[in-house]
Amino acid sequence: MKETDLHFFIDSTLNYFDEVTDEKAVTGIPYIKSDEPVVLDYTGIIGISGKRKGSIYITASAEMLKQMGKVILHTDDLTDDDIKDLIGEIANTISGNVRTAYGSDFMISVPVVVEGHARDISMPEDLQSFVIPITWNNFQSFLVVCLE
Amino acid sequence: MIMDKASDKIEIDTRNYSDNFGSSRHQLLQILDALDTGIFFLNPELILDASHSKFFSDIFEPETVTHRPFLELLENKVSEKTLEEAQEYLNFMFMEEHDEMTIADLNPLKKIELHLSDENGMWKASKHLSFKFKRIREEGRINYVMGMISDITSQVEQTKKLADFEKWSKRQIQWLLSLLHIELPLLKEFITVIEYELNHIDKLLKSTQSTTDHAAVFTKIAKSCYHINSTAMILDLDFFTKESSDFKDEVDEIKSRENISGQDFIPVVIRLGKMQKMLNEIKDLLSHIKGLNNSIRTTRRFDGGLLIRLIENIIKNLTDSTDKKIQLKYHKFNNMSIPFKYKQIVKEFLIVLTRFVIEFGIESSEKRKSLNVNPFATIEIESKFEKKSFVLIFRHDGNIMRIERLLQESVSAEMEKLGPPETVEESMHPGIDVMRLFFTPDFSTSENLGTTEGMEIMNDFDMVKKKLKMHGGRIKVTFTSESFSEYTVTFPYFVKKDK
Numbered sequence: 001m002k003e004t005d006l007h008f009f010i011d012s013t014l015n016y017f018d019e020v021t022d023e024k025a026v027t028g029i030p031y032i033k034s035d036e037p038v039v040l041d042y043t044g045i046i047g048i049s050g051k052r053k054g055s056i057y058i059t060a061s062a063e064m065l066k067q068m069g070k071v072i073l074h075t076d077d078l079t080d081d082d083i084k085d086l087i088g089e090i091a092n093t094i095s096g097n098v099r100t101a102y103g104s105d106f107m108i109s110v111p112v113v114v115e116g117h118a119r120d121i122s123m124p125e126d127l128q129s130f131v132i133p134i135t136w137n138n139f140q141s142f143l144v145v146c147l148e
Numbered sequence: 149m150i151m152d153k154a155s156d157k158i159e160i161d162t163r164n165y166s167d168n169f170g171s172s173r174h175q176l177l178q179i180l181d182a183l184d185t186g187i188f189f190l191n192p193e194l195i196l197d198a199s200h201s202k203f204f205s206d207i208f209e210p211e212t213v214t215h216r217p218f219l220e221l222l223e224n225k226v227s228e229k230t231l232e233e234a235q236e237y238l239n240f241m242f243m244e245e246h247d248e249m250t251i252a253d254l255n256p257l258k259k260i261e262l263h264l265s266d267e268n269g270m271w272k273a274s275k276h277l278s279f280k281f282k283r284i285r286e287e288g289r290i291n292y293v294m295g296m297i298s299d300i301t302s303q304v305e306q307t308k309k310l311a312d313f314e315k316w317s318k319r320q321i322q323w324l325l326s327l328l329h330i331e332l333p334l335l336k337e338f339i340t341v342i343e344y345e346l347n348h349i350d351k352l353l354k355s356t357q358s359t360t361d362h363a364a365v366f367t368k369i370a371k372s373c374y375h376i377n378s379t380a381m382i383l384d385l386d387f388f389t390k391e392s393s394d395f396k397d398e399v400d401e402i403k404s405r406e407n408i409s410g411q412d413f414i415p416v417v418i419r420l421g422k423m424q425k426m427l428n429e430i431k432d433l434l435s436h437i438k439g440l441n442n443s444i445r446t447t448r449r450f451d452g453g454l455l456i457r458l459i460e461n462i463i464k465n466l467t468d469s470t471d472k473k474i475q476l477k478y479h480k481f482n483n484m485s486i487p488f489k490y491k492q493i494v495k496e497f498l499i500v501l502t503r504f505v506i507e508f509g510i511e512s513s514e515k516r517k518s519l520n521v522n523p524f525a526t527i528e529i530e531s532k533f534e535k536k537s538f539v540l541i542f543r544h545d546g547n548i549m550r551i552e553r554l555l556q557e558s559v560s561a562e563m564e565k566l567g568p569p570e571t572v573e574e575s576m577h578p579g580i581d582v583m584r585l586f587f588t589p590d591f592s593t594s595e596n597l598g599t600t601e602g603m604e605i606m607n608d609f610d611m612v613k614k615k616l617k618m619h620g621g622r623i624k625v626t627f628t629s630e631s632f633s634e635y636t637v638t639f640p641y642f643v644k645k646d647k
Contacts, residue, residue, distance in 0.1 A: 003418050010411060027410035029365065030417045031353040032424070049263040049271035050227050105227050107263055109270065128421045133357055133410075 001054075001130070001147045006030070009056060009145050010132055012097040016090055017136050021071045028133030028140075038131050038142050039117040041065075042083060044091025047109035048098065054147035056098075057121050058090050064139030080115075088113045186297030189284065192242045194218050194235070197292065204297055207262075207275065218295075225262045241281055241293045248283055255281065259300070276304035320433060326385050327433065334383065334492045335434060341379045341615075342388075342427055345372040349420055353413065362408040369416060370399045376423070382496055391426060395419045455483055455495055462502050463527070471512035473524045480530035480541075487538050490639050493615050494540055497637060498529060500612050501542050509546030509633070521545070533641065542635040 010027055017025035042065055045057040065086050069078040072086070091111035099108050114121065121144070123129045129146035176187075186204035189197035198214045205213050208221055218238070219231055226234075233256035240246045240254070257279035266272045278300050284292035327335060349372050356365045373396040380388040398419065402412050456478055463474050486494050505527065513523035522545075530541040616623060621639045 001418065001421075003415050006414050006418065007411070010414075028357050029353050029362070029410050029413045032350060032417060032421055045270070047265065047270035049265075049274075053271050055270055103229075105229060107224065107227050107271075109224070109265065112270075128425075130417055130421070 001128070001145070005147055006130060006132070006145060008101060009094065009098075009143060010134075012094045013058065013090070013132075013134060013143050015097075016093045017134075021068060021136070023071070023137055025134050025136035028135060030130055030132045033123070033129035033131045033144060033146075037117070037119065037121075038144055039114075039119070039121055040141065041115070041117060042087040043114040043117075043121055044087040044089075045112045045114065045121060046091050046095045046098075048106060048147060049109075050106040052106070052148040053124065054127060054145070055123055056091075056094060056143070056145050056147070058087065058094065058134075058141060058143050059117075059121070060087060060090075060141035061139060064136065064141055067137055067139065084113045084115065186295075186299075188213070188218070188295045188297070190218050190238065190293045190295060191291070194238055196221070203299075204295075207277070207297065207299065222262075224265065226257075226260055230256050230260060238281070238293065241283060242290050244290065255279065259304075261304075274301070275299060276301045320429075323387055323430065323433060326387055327430070330383050330385075332434075337492050337615075338379055338383055338385070339427065339431060339434070342376055342423075345376045345379075346420065346424055346427060348372050349416070350424075353417060353420075362410070362412065363403065366399065366403040366408060366412075370396070370403050373399045382492075382499060388426065388430075391419075391423060395423065455498070456481075458495075459498055459502055459527075459529070462499060463506065466503065466506045471514055472506065472510050473513045474506065474510060475524050475526055477526060477528040480528070480532075482531050485531050485533065485538070486540075487639070487641055490538060490619065490621075493612070493619055493621070493639075494531075494637075496615065497540065497612050498542065501635060502527065505542075505544045505546055509544060511547055519547075534638075536641055538639045538641045540637045540639075542637075543632055545632050 014025050014027065017023065038059065040059040041062040043057050043059040045055060047055045062083060065083045066078055069082055069086055070076060073082070088111050091113075095108045095111055098106065123144070123146040127146050127148060129144055132143040132145070134141050134143055186201055186207060188200040188204045191197065194217055196213050196216050196218050200213060211221065213221060219235055222231060222234070233254075237251065237254050237256060240251050241248070257277075259276070259278050262275040262277055263271050264273045264275065276299070278298045280296045282294045282296070283290045284294050286292075330338070349369050352365055352368055352372075359365060373392065377389065377392040377396045380392050398415050402408065402415065405412065456476075459478075460476055463476060466472075467474055510525040511519070516523045516525065526543075526545050528541075528543040530543070532539050532541075616637070619639055621637055624636045624638070
C-alpha cells in the first residue's frame with residue numbers, strides 16, 4: 001500500500017467528522033496491525049476489489065456513536081439501530097469517497113455493520129493492515145486499512 | 149491455443165444449430181454440456197433464456213440464472229465501468245446497423261475477473277472468464293445473442309504466478325549475491341539486530357498513543373533507523389542499505405519539522421511495513437542458503453585481509469577531503485585469532501572507533517605540526533589472548549579535547565551517576581569523562597552532537613555498546629602516555645578442554 005492511499009482514507013474519515021459534527025477529529029500515531037484484535041462496540045466494514053483488493057473498517061465505541069448521534073440528530077433517544085446506521089454511514093461515506101477517487105475500476109462493497117467486539121475482523125492474511133487511531137471529542141475509534 | 153480451437157469448433161457447431169434454433173436447443177445444450185463450455189442465450193432485453201448449459205449456471209452458483217437480467221448477474225462481481233460497457237456492447241449486438249465482426253473488439257467481457265464475495269460482501273476469490281457473443285437469427289431477424297463462456301482462471305493465475313515468480317526470483321538472486329559473501333553467523337546477527345530495531349519502532353508506534361510529544365517519538369525512531377542503516381552498511385548489503393538509508397533520511401526530514409502530528413507517522417509506518425516484509429524474505433532466503441553459504445565461505449586469512457583493507461578505506465575516505473594524515477599499524481593484529489562469534493562485533497567496533505577517532509580525535513597535520521608532534525597521526529590495532537579472554541586494543545595518538553567540548557553540557561550531570569574514575573592516571577586525563585560516558589550503556593550521546601556525522605557515529609556507538617553487552621564484553625579506556633589513548637575491549641573466551 002502506498003502512503004497516498006493511507007492519507008486518502010484518513011482524510012476521508014476526518015472530513016466526515018468535521019462536516020457532520022462540526023468538530024474536528026484528530027489522527028493518532030498509526031501502526032501495523034498485529035494478531036491482537038482492534039474491534040470496539042460497532043464496526044462498519046467495506047470490501048474493495050478490482051484492480052487492487054482489500055478491506056477497510058472503522059470501529060467505534062457505543063458511547064462515541066451515541067455522542068455523535070446526539071450532535072447529528074439532536075436527540076438523546078438513540079436505538080441500537082440508529083447507532084448501527086451511524087457507523088454504517090461513516091463506512092458508506094468512506095466508501096463513496098473511495099469510489100469517487102479510485103474510479104469505476106474499483107469495486108466497493110456495500111458497508112457491513114458488525115456489532116460487538118468478541119472477535120477480530122478478518123482481513124486478507126497476505127496483506128499488511130494499518131491501524132489509524134482517530135480521536136473525536138475525547139472518544140477513540142480506529143480506522144483499519146488493508147489494501148494491495 | 150487448444151482453447152481457441154475448441155471455441156472455434158463450438159462456434160461452427162452453434163452456427164449450424166442456430167439456423168434451427170428453436171427445435172434444436174435441447175440437443176445443442178446436451179452437446180455443449182459435454183464440451184465443458186458455458187452457453188447461454190440473451191433476448192433483446194438482455195434477459196437470460198431458460199436454456200443454458202450446466203457449466204454456465206455452475207459458475208454463478210448458488211444464484212439462479214434463468215430469466216434473470218444477464219447484467220444483474222454480474223453486478224458487484226465486475227466493475228461498474230465494465231457493466232456499463234457490457235450493456236452498450238450487448239445492445240449493439242441486437243442492432244442490425246452494426247457489423248458483428250466490427251464490434252467484436254468492443255466486447256468488454258472478452259477477458260474479465262469475476263469477483264466472488266463472502267456473505268459480508270468481502271472479496272474471497274476471483275474467477276477469470278472469457279465471454280464471446282454471437283447473433284442468433286430466426287427468420288432473418290436477430291432474436292437472440294448467444295453467449296459462450298470459458299473459465300480461464302487457471303491459465304490467468306499460472307501466467308500471473310509465473311510473472312510474480314520471475315520478478316521474485318530476480319530479486320532473490322540479487323539479494324543472494326549480496327548475502328553469500330557474508331558468513332552465516334554474521335547474517336544471523338544482522339537479522340537479530342534488524343529484527344530488534346524494527347520491533348522496537350513497531351512497539352514505539354503502538355505504545356506511545358497517549359503522547360503528544362511526537363518529536364520525542366521521532367527521535368527514538370531516528371535512532372533505530374541509524375542502527376538499521378549502519379548494520380546494513382557494515383555488511384555491505386546494498387539492497388538493504390538503500391532501503392534503510394531512505395527510511396533514515398525520511399525520518400530525519402520529518403523530525404526536523406516544527407509541528408509533528410499523527411499523520412506525519414504515515415511514511416514511517418509504510419516504510420516499516422516494507423522493511424518487515426524485506427526482513428522476512430531475507431530470513432526465508434537464509435533458511436535456503438545455509439548449506440551454500442558454508443560451502444563458499446571465504447577463508448579467514450582472506451577475510452582478515454579484507455578487514456584491514458576496510459579500515460584503510462575508511463581512513464582514506466574520511467581523510468581525503470581534510471588535511472588529516474594517518475598511518476595504520478596492524479602488525480600486532482591477527483585476524484585469524486579472533487574467535488568466530490566475535491568477528492562481527494570486532495569488525496563493527498573497529499569501524500566505529502576509527503570513524504570516531506578520525507572525526508573527533510585526530511587533528512589536521514598542520515595543527516599537529518604546530519603542537520610539535522608527528523604530522524602523521526597513528527592508529528594502531530592489536531589482538532591477543534589473555535586470561536581466558538580475547539583482547540582487542542585500539543590505540544591512537546590524537547587529541548580528544550574536541551569531543552569534550554561538544555559534550556560539555558551533558559558531562560557534569562552524567563558524571564554524577566558514574567562516580568569517580570578508577571585510577572589516578574585516568575582521572576588526570578582531560579578526555580576521560582567523555583570516554584567513559586560513551587561506553588556507559590544507558591547514556592545516549594546522540595542528541596548532544598550538532599553534526600549529522602557526529603550523531604551517526606554516536607548512534608553506531610550505541611549499537612556497539614548494546615552488542616558488546618550482549619556478548620558479555622567489557623571495554624576499558626586508558627591513556628598509556630600523554631600522547632596515546634587506548635581502548636581495550638575484552639571478550640570472554642573459553643577453550644574446550646580435551647577429554
